[in-house]
Amino acid sequence: MFVRKSPAAIAFVVFVLSLTVSAAVKEEHAKREEISASGPAVLWQDPVDIESRDLFYGPGGKGHVPHGTVTFVKEDLDGTNPKFVVRDQDGQKWKVKLGLEARPETAASRIVWAVGYCTNEDYFVRELQVLGMPARLHRGENLIGPNGFVRNVRLKREDYKKIGTWQWRHDDFTGTRELNGLRVMMALINNWDLKDENNAVYQVDGKRNYLVSDLGASFGAPGRAWPQEKSKDNLEAYEQSKFIRATTDSTVNFAVPARPRYVYCVNPKEYMSRVHLEWIGHNVPRGDVLWMGKILARLSPDQIRDAFRAAGYSPQEVNEFAAVMERRIAQLTDL
Numbered sequence: 001m002f003v004r005k006s007p008a009a010i011a012f013v014v015f016v017l018s019l020t021v022s023a024a025v026k027e028e029h030a031k032r033e034e035i036s037a038s039g040p041a042v043l044w045q046d047p048v049d050i051e052s053r054d055l056f057y058g059p060g061g062k063g064h065v066p067h068g069t070v071t072f073v074k075e076d077l078d079g080t081n082p083k084f085v086v087r088d089q090d091g092q093k094w095k096v097k098l099g100l101e102a103r104p105e106t107a108a109s110r111i112v113w114a115v116g117y118c119t120n121e122d123y124f125v126r127e128l129q130v131l132g133m134p135a136r137l138h139r140g141e142n143l144i145g146p147n148g149f150v151r152n153v154r155l156k157r158e159d160y161k162k163i164g165t166w167q168w169r170h171d172d173f174t175g176t177r178e179l180n181g182l183r184v185m186m187a188l189i190n191n192w193d194l195k196d197e198n199n200a201v202y203q204v205d206g207k208r209n210y211l212v213s214d215l216g217a218s219f220g221a222p223g224r225a226w227p228q229e230k231s232k233d234n235l236e237a238y239e240q241s242k243f244i245r246a247t248t249d250s251t252v253n254f255a256v257p258a259r260p261r262y263v264y265c266v267n268p269k270e271y272m273s274r275v276h277l278e279w280i281g282h283n284v285p286r287g288d289v290l291w292m293g294k295i296l297a298r299l300s301p302d303q304i305r306d307a308f309r310a311a312g313y314s315p316q317e318v319n320e321f322a323a324v325m326e327r328r329i330a331q332l333t334d335l
Helices: 007-030 102-114 177-188 235-240 262-266 268-275 286-296 301-309 315-333
Strands: 070-076 083-088 093-097 122-131 149-157 161-164 199-204 207-212 244-247 251-254
Touching (some): 070 093, 102 177, 102 301, 177 251, 177 315, 251 286
Antiparallel strands (some): 070 083, 122 149, 161 199
């Protein structure tokens, strides 16, 4: 049955959404953190050794691979995925992430690091026993087996102090080729969850390292999807999604991050906050896109596959994910 929407009702919805946008923008500015640490700000460094970079072990290398027994320290309630902190037998702390983001985050961290961007040291572990696991957790209890065994988890090395967050619109690199290249990388891996709170600044060896600290919403749909299993770590969704939406003589528009489906209008604040992120993939200078494409083209097929092998994908999945990425890199270099 056709239901006619009154102009008054439509105007009311528009008014509510406009208030939501205004509130979201004000909240975004309120969250800005003053980063008082000294030292140069670093987002990207020229990967002069890119052809020899080991994408299986990633930025931490083989020497930092977690080993031995680990003991539960505390639960981490930040973000949407279940996480907790453990300490290994050498006293090193690790943040364990369970669930759907463990594999894609491991692979994504290696690809992003390979082309020169700062990333966390992430490792994928198929099976891990956690000593001292509490009887109850706030999240993820269904993912924990008897005797503290967890499977298919990501371990992030907790070495450096987080000193703040940075914003896509307001940071030390706004308008630079380096930041535009990072926008390309987020589109390449279909990382759509680009909230400012997912960006971090770490104090590392006298420098301020800027990085996207949460890459888990990668290798799936270009935006929040339903069911959730399509939105990340989904080969079919990644393969079928559009990469480059449009080009002009001077700019490129990517499909990531995509606007959520209208079903998410039931939460206007969440919906409008996602719409507010679309600009990150739009109007990227064509020259900067080509620059990043040429860097990516220096990666060998084996290196790209090593990134997915490190994340626990099957041989078939490794080849299929890598094939999608290689086609996308070719699109960048053909601009």
